[in-house]
Amino acid sequence: MPKINVMFSSRPKLLSDVLRNLIERQPDMIIVGEVIDPIELISALRTTPVDVVIITPHKANGMPRLCTQLLNEHLKLRIxxxxxxxxxxxxxxxxxxxxxxxxPSERSILDAIRDTPE
Amino acid sequence: MSTESIRIFIADDNCLLLEGLVIMLGEQKDFVVTGTASDSRSAVEQIKDLKPEVALIDIGMPEKDGLEITQILHEDVPDVKVIILGLVDLTDEIMACIEAGAAGYVLKESSFDHLVDTIRSVHRNEAFCSPRMAASLFSRIAELTSEGKSQILADSVKLSGRELDVINLIAEGLSNKEIAKELFIETQTVKNHVHNILDKLQLHSRFETVQYARERKLLKKNP
Structure with a gap:
């Protein structure tokens, strides 16, 4: 059974550490990368197969546009x-x-990640 | 649970962070998480009841913020060491937390390992902060000294956080009974606070106290 490839770009650091710990505890998930700035996801996803991206931006400004671009380039991606x-x-x-x-709770985040399309 | 375990309470309205911290801190051999809360009232009640050794309090708690919670805990359960979880590296905010009685301040931008180190240090009665935060504190102290504010600081330090609360409520025109209701304490306790305030400041009336506080900008709502 292939694992769900997760990449994230999350802030603040404490939440990022909590998310990393949460995902690492799941046998069906694997973290394939982490970037500091969400904008770096565009180039990162062009070289790494990713099923789910988790973003916790400092500011919501510009995020919907970034999400649209990522979804246009990766049709099966879930953000x-x-x-x-x-x-x-x-x-x-x-x-x-x-x-x-x-x-959101840990449970709802995991449910959302596992809903990744085959 | 080991007898040497540091008993920790966590208060944060961010469920995701709260749940994660419970698990991650619980994995430390010398820590045990004794309780959690996502609202300020429950946090204060539980901490007073459980008396953990360390309480992690989110600065942005709804209703009463982390600063107010710290003041209450410092007055009512002074043995509980409070570590504030802050979002921004603002010197004024850090200073306010320290003055309210916090034993530590950790930015959420810090790593989990830094939080763990801070908990252990605070438990050993040591101050633990980043070099950047230390620089901010030194800068603030220098500022207070150079601007001749040290006397104002010394004056305000004479009063406890609870006494300042009482003065602020007196300034709003509340009676002792109304203040007691507002602060969830007995009317006699308010009377004791008022007596102590007058004694400390060498004043003779509530009116003089309000004037004193207003001149020194100790009132939250300075008219």
């Missing part, structure tokens, strides 16, 4: 955009529009 202070998560995926999870 989890965790809002500032983790009050919610937007899930972007080609053909599925945008979904929203309020007050």
């Amino acid at each position: 989890l955009l965790i809002t500032l202070e983790s009050t919610g998560v937007y899930i972007y995926q080609s053909g599925s529009g945008r979904k929203y999870i309020e007050k």
Whole structure:
């Protein structure tokens, strides 16, 4: 059974460490990379196969445009955009529009990651 | 649970971070997480009840923020060492936390390992902060000294956080009974605070106290 390839670009660092720990505890997931600036995802995804991207930006400005570009280039990609202070998560995926999870927990994040299309 | 374990309480309204920290801190052999809260009222109540050795408090808690929670805990359960989880590296905010009684300040931009080191240091009664934060603190102290504010600082240090709360409520025109209700304490305790305030400041009335606080900008709402 292939593992789910996860790449993330998350801030603040403490949340990034928590997310890394959460994903590393899952036997069906693997972290294939982490970038500091979300914009670096564009080049990173061109060289590394990724199923799910997790972004926790400092500012939401410009993020929807970045997500659109990533989805245009990678049709099967799923993007989890965790809002500032983790009050919610937007899930972007080609053909599925945008979904929203309020007050995300570890469980809801894992469920969202596992919903990756085959 | 080892008898040497450091008992930790975590208060943060970010569920994702809270759940993660419970697991990750729980994996440390010398730590045990005794409780968590995602709102300020529950945090204060539980911490007073559980009396953990270290409490991690998010600065941005809803209703009462981390600073207010720290002041309350410093007054009511002074043995609990509070570490503030902050979002920004602002000298004023860090200073305010220290003055409120915090034993440590960790930026959420710091790594988990840094948080672990800070908890252990604070538990050993040591201050632990980044070189950048130390630089900010030195700069702030120099600023206070050079601007002749050291006297103002010394004056305000005479008063505890709870006493400042009482003065602020007196300034709003509240009676002792109303202040007691507002601060969730007994009316007699408020009377004791008022007596101590007058004694410390060598003043004779509530009116003089408000004037004193207003002149020294100790009031949150300075008219």
